[in-house]
Amino acid sequence: MIQRTGIDKVLSGGSTGTTVTIYGWVRTSRSGKNVAFAALNDGSSVQNLQVVFDREAFGDESLAGLQAGACVCVTGTVVESSGEQAVELAARSLQVVGPVDTDFPLQKKRHGLDFLRTMPHLRSRTNTFGAVFRMSHHLSLAIHRFFDTEGFYHIHTPIITESDCEGAGETFRVTTLPAGCADFDQDYFRRKSFLSVSGQLEAEPFALSLGKVYTFGPTFRADPSDTRTHAAEFWMIEPEMAFYDLDDNIALIERFVKFCASYLSEKCAADIAFFSEHYEKGLGDRYRTLEEGFARVSYTEAISILGSTSGVFSSVPSWGDDLATEHERYLAEKHFGRPVFVTDYPASMKPFYMFMNPDGKTVAACDLLVPGVGEIVGGSQREHRLPVLTDRAVAQGLDLSVYSWYLELRRWGTAPHAGFGLGFERLLMYLSGMENIRDVIPFPRTFGKMY
């Protein structure tokens, strides 16, 4: 075993006067007249431990190893500090475990995010990306805790699939055929297969047996868009609940988003303060608006609100048009000044599985729009009536043979149910203030780029 003490343990105090051995990476170092200082981090704490070296005892040649980025092992005595932390380490021995070549790209100056994006294997050593990935972890845990507490079961829906839930057609094909071969009978699954764009369809049977379930896994879109919010590979949370209608769904979404924000406020206070200072001044406001009650408006009312607002938009939507991001943000930021659910969209705009309202024109959908970003959740009550569902699948040109098992759920014990999808990275962007999806994913996959 490697004998060492975690820096978190040293900093948590109570060990003054004891001798400890620590391992860590040099964040910064400097030399005074008689002593040299190094700030060490081993990942166990956001905080660095200050280590003090007697220049005469160690000698300048030895202390030259304290370069930013180097990994060192130090044994010393824990003493009271007059600096930021309660304690510091008075070094007695120093060993450079992993030196740094002079061409180490992360030098002391602050680097641009676009520069750091070229080195996903190194950028997590910076303050910014340490904060991003710590928050990512806590958000992930918040999600699992919320659903566990609410009595949901976590389900692993398949990644390789033959259905295309959203009907968008922008799917990656998965194959073991040699390049150039198109004989799908010889392929691994003896048919054409794809990467899933959503686990919703496969989650529904589990809602219709276990009651409440959620997925939390990667989904894929082969979208040839190269923007700050598009990734080819991202993680989705997709809950499905039996005996839920649109109102139940909306109440759950609001409770869920509020829980995540509140959990992060508690676990990541220092990181939120860091993002507020360096990236998004309005981050505190985002957390505050999430504490208030969310607004709700039908799509039809929303179109009317936007139509009566002259001179603000590059184009005003008519009934049946998609809302653009400028419209979504206007509703959330200006008109309502808080998160708002837009409900009951025209059926023609939405997938076949959404519940047809009694008006025969709109479906029981609910999108959640938030200030600063726009849409972060899309959900709906699901169509549980077999004849209506079949008609809509046919009208949208789907191959019914691929969906036969999905339709069967409505033949045997069908029940009203609802669900939604939330993109993990977009929620993380919203709650951190990071503006490019490439900056919240460890190794982002985007159009034309592995990273």
Added chain:
Amino acid sequence: MIQRTGIDKVLSGGSTGTTVTIYGWVRTSRSGKNVAFAALNDGSSVQNLQVVFDREAFGDESLAGLQAGACVCVTGTVVESSGEQAVELAARSLQVVGPVDTDFPLQKKRHGLDFLRTMPHLRSRTNTFGAVFRMSHHLSLAIHRFFDTEGFYHIHTPIITESDCEGAGETFRVTTLPAGCADFDQDYFRRKSFLSVSGQLEAEPFALSLGKVYTFGPTFRADPSDTRTHAAEFWMIEPEMAFYDLDDNIALIERFVKFCASYLSEKCAADIAFFSEHYEKGLGDRYRTLEEGFARVSYTEAISILGSTSGVFSSVPSWGDDLATEHERYLAEKHFGRPVFVTDYPASMKPFYMFMNPDGKTVAACDLLVPGVGEIVGGSQREHRLPVLTDRAVAQGLDLSVYSWYLELRRWGTAPHAGFGLGFERLLMYLSGMENIRDVIPFPRTFGKMY
């Protein structure tokens, strides 16, 4: 909102005399002389709620809707019960929400697992698969809780990748090229890309910055094997820890596996009892052996033990050979009678990233073998010395340009570190007693079959 009370709430008592409306699926129903009974389940509880109908008041035509599998809505009064539960429901109204066609495949008799495998969208309505997927949920939560409590950060490593961590070559290719086209410059990522077989390589940079991290996501093997333990798509847990050597790694693995078993013992006692009765009589023993200390033996000693055991095996391994499942099980079941770590395998058998021992022949690997199954964990200290790592990558014929970022981790602040990989479904099989991997995955993907 759908006005209803969850069956868990009704069963938890205290509501005798109140009127409630419940929704649920009929598990069984039968008729007595004056009354009819139906056992309803809504997924909120493992237990069913017994509902009693007055035959004269409801009429046989109405009660004919109480077929197994149908979804019904019942309003009634909660009354004390003389049956298994403390309370039952005296029905006042009945509505069949989702009837069951006569061809519903899940009839009352017990079905074989192979028959149920043909209907992954329906089998979670059975007692067996309800238990499997409830346990799957709790195991998943146990994993996240363990690592969160131990100070690990959860990392989403990429699914689409250009590296092949295990070097096994059995990868799925991911493409947006038209079938038959082999011009990879025109592909989505402008190069050949694959589904990841492991997130380990991409997790390592995060261990070398955040200290301790873990992945928990799907991995893929295009293995043309059609056995009870092979799936093309399965979920792996891959922790990586800075400043851990082989001994630290082994101690963590033991703590981790014990925590999972102990968590399930607490959360899934009824399901474990069910599996013990119907599937694996020795399940209680498995949980008990996990509570004891695990054994440890070097690969070299293991070969010597196996060599001195005559007449038991179809073949006796020599030093340098893989251990077959019969050898693994002999060590865990007969020789040690408990879970055992086998360490320090010949370097020639293991991937390039494992730490070379001072003997120059073996690497600091540790596999965990358990009674009844064989190997469930593979791990090692990682090679953190750049010259050694480069030599081994070259010797194994890897394309260094693909791994340049991985090698760079050893140029700038390298540190000793270790990690392991555990297959989620195999652990679930071990802890439930289910013997076919297809029976612990919602929609299994195996050779030649989507399910």
